[in-house]
Amino acid sequence: MTSTWVSAAETTSADGGVTGFVTGLVERLGGPGAGLAVALENLFPPIPSEVILPLAGFAAARGDFSLVGAIAWTTLGSVVGAIALYAVGVVLGRDRIRAVVARLPLVRQADVDRTEAWFARHGVKAVFLGRMIPIFRSLISIPAGLERMTLGTFLLCTTLGSLIWNTVFILAGYGLGENWPAIQEWVGAYQNGVIALCALALLWFVAARVRRSRQELR
Template sequence: MESLGAPGAGLAIALENLFPPLPSEVILPLSGFTASRGEMDLLDVLVCTTLGSVIGALALYWVGALLGRERTLAIAAKLPLVKTSDIEKTEAWFQRHGRKTVFFGRMIPIFRSLISIPAGVERMPVLTFTLLTTAGSLIWNTIFVMAGYWMGEQWELVESYVGIGTNVVIGLVVLAIVVFVGVRLTERRKGRHANRP
């Protein structure tokens, strides 16, 4: 952190969008701690990490835009247990709640990265996406950078507490997948019984 400075922290956050295993929950508090020791400027850290968030999010947005609706539907049609209607329902939901999803999604572990792709698929206006991503990222980054700044040598505690929240999110995602698979398998079984003479 000392050798790369604020631009290095921004680069790490940009990469975190593309490779979620790189945890912003560690990078941001450590940046704040380094700034508290006078080895980085606090404002530079906030600007660079937010810029990194936006650059990483835009990269995934364009992946979604290049993928497009037709390719997404074609991929979904080949996935087991997934129906085209699932994608259509997701599209309808995103059209109603897309702005809130992009803004608040920047503050939810895992979804922080993933939310950019459906925004691109749905071709949310780039300016709107960029503004919402900037606002959400600035709030998230500021909270964690300042936590590291104020906590000093104990900055690692931030990651510990957020790790609990991240595990809860992962648990809910796994539960949702299990329920989804269970429902689809039950529907398939009922369909087979109904088709028997």
């Protein structure tokens, strides 16, 4: 088993300290370590799931723990991390968010109203699908808390979405074996695409709002 982890650590050493930290957790704690790493990933995005989950699958393939155990522990970690961010949303509350928005340039209270109305209609789908989209995987829990989504509904959507995401990457790591780091390149392309779309949407919003502000001043 030691040689297995030495090989994994050497394979991923170029990725820096984050991969080494995750590898160490899984090496020392097994399935619970993978679950802990996933929980931390929700709170600290620099810990990427594309490292944790395939690594857990690789460990399961080597017999360090079962495949079912890898999926169960990481899904539990996803839910625990999501609950923490849901609680952040609850503590922040709508009033505080509205007070912050009131101080932001180009953003209006009507934008908040529209966002709340959208979440009221599509919150269940947003939480479920959001668990499978980089960046939004963690952030979606905060508006769920802000809008006081029923905890049972939140847990169900979070668990199902996380189960699908985790299972796909764990099975990929299980099948690829020592080549599991290759998954990071695929997810990196997916994540870069999401970031690009978010950047374009932000640019469009700013441009539209600046144009409207100029028209109102005429």
